[in-house]
Amino acid sequence: MLENDQLQSFLTELRRGSLTLAVLGCLKQPHYGYALLQTMQDKHIDIEANTLYPLLRRLESQGLLVSDWDTSESRPRKYYAINEKGEAVYQELLNEWRKMQRNIESICGRDEDNE
C-alpha cells in the first residue's frame, strides 16, 4: 500500500515553480485575488487561498507584478497584473518549462504512448 503522504510530498515538489508559471500566465489579464482563485480552479489548478495570496505578494515584491486597490465595489479588491519585467521572466520561464517537458518526455514517454 502506498503511503499517500509520500505521494503528496512528491506532488508538492512538482507544483513548486509551476504555480508561479500558471499565475504569471493568468495575470496577463488583471485579476483580483479571489477571482484568480476561481480562474485557477476552472483551469484545474487547485490552489488554496493560503497559497495563492502569499504567492501574489511574493511575486509583486520580486518586481514581476503590480497591484492596485479597487474600492468602488461593496468589497475592496486588490487587482494584480503582470508588468514588463514579469512578462520577460514569464517568457523565459515558459521556454525553459517547455524544454523541460520535452526532456522529461524523452525519458518517460509521450502522453499518447501506452506507458
Place this chain on the structure above:
Amino acid sequence: MLENDQLQSFLTELRRGSLTLAVLGCLKQPHYGYALLQTMQDKHIDIEANTLYPLLRRLESQGLLVSDWDTSESRPRKYYAINEKGEAVYQELLNEWRKMQRNIESICGRDEDNE
C-alpha cells in the same frame, strides 16, 4: 535587464520534483550513479553529481529504489534500480505530471502556438 539570479531561482523551483520523475523513469533499467549522470546529460537533463547522488540515496531511503555494489570492475560501482513500490509511485507521479502539463498549457498556450 533581468536578474539572472532571479530567473535561476525560478528554474530551480521548476526542477524540484521533475528531477525525481526523470530519475525514476531512467531507473526502469538499472544504472550506476556515474552512468546515470551521463544518461541524464544525453537527455539534456543537466544535473550535477552533487545533486544526483544525494537524490539517489534519498529515493532509496524512501523505499523507491534498490541498490547493490558491483565490485568486479576496477572501480566499484553502485547500481540502482526502481522497485515495485517505486514503479507505483512513478506511475502516479507521471499521471499527475501530465495532468499538470495540460492544465498549465490551458493557461499558457501550447508549444506550437505563437505565444
Place this chain on the structure above:
DNA sequence: CTATTATACTGTGCGACACACAATATTATC
C-alpha cells in the same frame, strides 16, 4: 615517473516556496 583528468562516490548546510494553521472583516443568503 609525475601531473592532470576522469571516474565514482559521500557529507552537510542554505535558501526558497507550497503547504498548513490561524486570523480578520463584512457582504450575501437563508
Place this chain on the structure above:
DNA sequence: GATAATATTGTGTGTCGCACAGTATAATAG
C-alpha cells in the same frame, strides 16, 4: 440571527536542488 461566501493578511515548517567540500583511484598525457 446563523451560515456561507467573499476577500484578504500573517507566520512557521518541511522538503529538496544547489553549493561547497571532500575522498579515492584509475586512466591518460607528457
